[in-house]
Amino acid sequence: MALKFEVLSTDGAARRGRLATPHGIIETPAFMPVGTLGSVKGLSPQALEGVGASVMLSNLYHLALRPGIDVVEELGGLHSFSGWKGPILTDSGGFQVFSLATLRKITEGGVDFRSHVDGSPVRFTPEGVVGMQRSLGVDIAMVLDECPPWPARRAVVAEAWDRTRRWADRARGTWEREPGPGGLFGIVQGGVFRDLRETSARQLVELDFDGYAIGGVSVGEPQVERYEVVEWTAPVLPEDKPRYLMGVGYPRDILHAVRQGIDLFDCVLPARNARHGLLFTRQGPVKIKNARYRRDPAPIEEGCPCPACVRTSRAFLHHLFRCGELTGAVLATLHNLQHYLDFMRDLRQATASGRLTDWTEANSLSNAAAEAT
Amino acid sequence: MALKFEVLSTDGAARRGRLATPHGIIETPAFMPVGTLGSVKGLSPQALEGVGASVMLSNLYHLALRPGIDVVEELGGLHSFSGWKGPILTDSGGFQVFSLATLRKITEGGVDFRSHVDGSPVRFTPEGVVGMQRSLGVDIAMVLDECPPWPARRAVVAEAWDRTRRWADRARGTWEREPGPGGLFGIVQGGVFRDLRETSARQLVELDFDGYAIGGVSVGEPQVERYEVVEWTAPVLPEDKPRYLMGVGYPRDILHAVRQGIDLFDCVLPARNARHGLLFTRQGPVKIKNARYRRDPAPIEEGCPCPACVRTSRAFLHHLFRCGELTGAVLATLHNLQHYLDFMRDLRQATASGRLTDWTEANSLSNAAAEAT
Numbered sequence: 001m002a003l004k005f006e007v008l009s010t011d012g013a014a015r016r017g018r019l020a021t022p023h024g025i026i027e028t029p030a031f032m033p034v035g036t037l038g039s040v041k042g043l044s045p046q047a048l049e050g051v052g053a054s055v056m057l058s059n060l061y062h063l064a065l066r067p068g069i070d071v072v073e074e075l076g077g078l079h080s081f082s083g084w085k086g087p088i089l090t091d092s093g094g095f096q097v098f099s100l101a102t103l104r105k106i107t108e109g110g111v112d113f114r115s116h117v118d119g120s121p122v123r124f125t126p127e128g129v130v131g132m133q134r135s136l137g138v139d140i141a142m143v144l145d146e147c148p149p150w151p152a153r154r155a156v157v158a159e160a161w162d163r164t165r166r167w168a169d170r171a172r173g174t175w176e177r178e179p180g181p182g183g184l185f186g187i188v189q190g191g192v193f194r195d196l197r198e199t200s201a202r203q204l205v206e207l208d209f210d211g212y213a214i215g216g217v218s219v220g221e222p223q224v225e226r227y228e229v230v231e232w233t234a235p236v237l238p239e240d241k242p243r244y245l246m247g248v249g250y251p252r253d254i255l256h257a258v259r260q261g262i263d264l265f266d267c268v269l270p271a272r273n274a275r276h277g278l279l280f281t282r283q284g285p286v287k288i289k290n291a292r293y294r295r296d297p298a299p300i301e302e303g304c305p306c307p308a309c310v311r312t313s314r315a316f317l318h319h320l321f322r323c324g325e326l327t328g329a330v331l332a333t334l335h336n337l338q339h340y341l342d343f344m345r346d347l348r349q350a351t352a353s354g355r356l357t358d359w360t361e362a363n364s365l366s367n368a369a370a371e372a373t
Numbered sequence: 374m375a376l377k378f379e380v381l382s383t384d385g386a387a388r389r390g391r392l393a394t395p396h397g398i399i400e401t402p403a404f405m406p407v408g409t410l411g412s413v414k415g416l417s418p419q420a421l422e423g424v425g426a427s428v429m430l431s432n433l434y435h436l437a438l439r440p441g442i443d444v445v446e447e448l449g450g451l452h453s454f455s456g457w458k459g460p461i462l463t464d465s466g467g468f469q470v471f472s473l474a475t476l477r478k479i480t481e482g483g484v485d486f487r488s489h490v491d492g493s494p495v496r497f498t499p500e501g502v503v504g505m506q507r508s509l510g511v512d513i514a515m516v517l518d519e520c521p522p523w524p525a526r527r528a529v530v531a532e533a534w535d536r537t538r539r540w541a542d543r544a545r546g547t548w549e550r551e552p553g554p555g556g557l558f559g560i561v562q563g564g565v566f567r568d569l570r571e572t573s574a575r576q577l578v579e580l581d582f583d584g585y586a587i588g589g590v591s592v593g594e595p596q597v598e599r600y601e602v603v604e605w606t607a608p609v610l611p612e613d614k615p616r617y618l619m620g621v622g623y624p625r626d627i628l629h630a631v632r633q634g635i636d637l638f639d640c641v642l643p644a645r646n647a648r649h650g651l652l653f654t655r656q657g658p659v660k661i662k663n664a665r666y667r668r669d670p671a672p673i674e675e676g677c678p679c680p681a682c683v684r685t686s687r688a689f690l691h692h693l694f695r696c697g698e699l700t701g702a703v704l705a706t707l708h709n710l711q712h713y714l715d716f717m718r719d720l721r722q723a724t725a726s727g728r729l730t731d732w733t734e735a736n737s738l739s740n741a742a743a744e745a746t
Binding site: 322 | 439456668689698
């Protein structure tokens with residue numbers, strides 16, 4: 001196996017782990033900043049390292065459309081192309097095909113769609129998607145899944161769920177015959193239906209993936225339903241493999257999932273909110289464009305080691321956002337990612353010391369407040 | 374004097390110098406990256422340090438409109454506000470009043486105009502502009518000057534020139550009574566008229582400023598006329614004070630001016646061109662959006678130590694610009710500033726070793742090519 005996962009300690013269902021990949025170690029639970037097209041918007045690879053990121057998530061769908069997988073492969077793969085030296089996970093594009101692409105047509109063979117960029121026709125198959133991620137040379141590849149919308153009738157979900165299982169089987173076989181440098185994760189589907197989720201998880205486990213993701217969440221469903229999906233699914237997944245909750249979420253959501261035994265997370269929220277001037281702090285959200293911050297000499301968050309907080313004030317960020325200066329978006333992105341990555345470090349420490357329940361109680365207010373953004 | 378300037382060595386008229394300011398040393402000849410509103414667009418203060426900048430130029434006109442001088446002063450001055458710890462020079466706003474503001478009315482007392490941001494009325498006076506820069510706490514303040522457009526009749530230029538002299542006298546008196554932490558520079562005006570330029574320089578020297586700028590250039594005049602202005606003016610300025618050519622320019626223009634004895638430069642070109650995908654290299658300009666760079670594995674410039682060149686390729690920059698990704702503008706800005714700052718370092722080394730003529734001959738092609746952007 002090109003991936004090696006070790007659970008160092010547990011606290012209830014929560015796990016403090018270590019995932020070794022061809023491009024380095026991911027200490028888990030971990031948050032993966034999103035660099036859709038190979039970079040987190042506004043950040044050099046060095047700046048992303050600077051806030052403590054240990055792994056970047058990129059997107060096969062977007063990279064396949066631009067610049068094209070062949071270009072990235074010719075440039076030596078995604079690490080060489082993007083300049084990010086640490087581990088990379090690529091999403092398979094399943095979610096994007098069902099949220100961005102147009103004229104989508106699903107058959108047993110795969111999915112045909114039109115690029116949202118220029119309308120050109122593209123075909124994704126379970127085998128092709130695995131092959132493209134192998135060409136990118138990523139550390140963690142994901143199988144192609146069918147991601148039904150929410151809400152959806154059980155019959156619609158079940159059909160997608162069944163096809164996702166068959167696609168996973170084919171993807172696994174392709175990887176078996178010609179593996180990439182890293183590992184391949186399966187994706188549990190099944191909407192908000194407990195039996196579908198549990199069966200999906202068991203079927204994937206039989207296929208023996210290097211890790212297991214919970215997909216089809218963060219698509220608009222209520223928080224309580226998302227929480228249930230995690231609570232149903234996590235216990236079915238093997239203890240010795242990493243578990244990844246896709247596209248989630250606010251710190252409160254991440255905390256909940258960590259307590260159910262989830263190890264990996266990704267979300268566009270910290271970076272996207274940053275570009276809109278919404279800053280995360282332990283004391284709650286800061287809408288930096290608000291007039292109350294015009295003369296506020298405090299850093300965004302006391303004690304934060306990010307490049308913005310160690311040098312400047314809320315007043316300066318307010319000024320940059322009011323003037324539409326690029327630097328505002330860049331500094332805010334650095335801060336929000338630092339906040340998320342420091343939050344994950346706290347969760348790892350609390351889990352390692354068996355104090356996750358205490359930590360949760362001591363920090364419940366701040367997470368509730370952060371969600372309010 | 375709060376500023377201390379020392380000429381370490383000369384090569385013809387060119388000077389290798391050292392300007393000590395309250396916030397550190399500026400090795401000259403030096404290029405000052407432009408952080409109009411307190412930041413170079415897209416760069417944290419740390420990133421600006423990272424490419425080797427030793428001084429930042431900000432703009433009093435813009436800061437007076439947003440966030441207002443009182444806000445910056447309340448936040449501890451421009452260094453504390455912006456997080457830039459090195460020396461700062463602020464332009465007096467004369468140029469901007471005459472290029473951006475509307476409903477401009479000039480009287481002997483000063484200039485009344487409307488903000489280009491919200492149309493609110495503003496009044497700049499020679500005394501007020503000096504006082505505002507003192508409040509910002511900058512290392513180098515500039516007198517208010519009147520900057521006539523180009524082309525302009527001699528009578529128009531002469532009137533502005535004469536008023537600029539009287540304004541300089543008043544600014545000098547204000548500074549004498551209540552100096553700021555740094556120094557105050559006078560600005561030579563006089564359009565493209567040799568006698569006006571020489572007389573202006575002599576009159577300013579009598580007022581004994583801490584340094585002398587050549588203003589009213591880079592306003593559309595042909596290169597040959599701008600070169601003549603520098604050639605006429607520099608010899609009239611005292612050898613023991615720094616000389617600053619405002620708003621210039623391409624590397625070739627800077628080289629010409631260094632050889633006439635100019636010490637300080639600023640220009641928006643490297644950063645603005647970067648945001649448009651125009652990259653400077655010693656081998657000539659790179660229009661990175663051009664299809665020829667789609668699969669180019671070379672760094673923007675071989676041997677360049679900037680964050681983009683040490684990690685990524687022209688192909689990656691091409692991809693980021695084609696996709697409109699923020700990171701493209703950020704990486705390109707880092708590269709172009711690194712290019713300018715390394716160019717200045719080369720000029721300092723060539724001057725110090727008395728090899729500026731050799732250096733100029735060996736590098737003439739690249740500068741001509743750079744100009745072609």
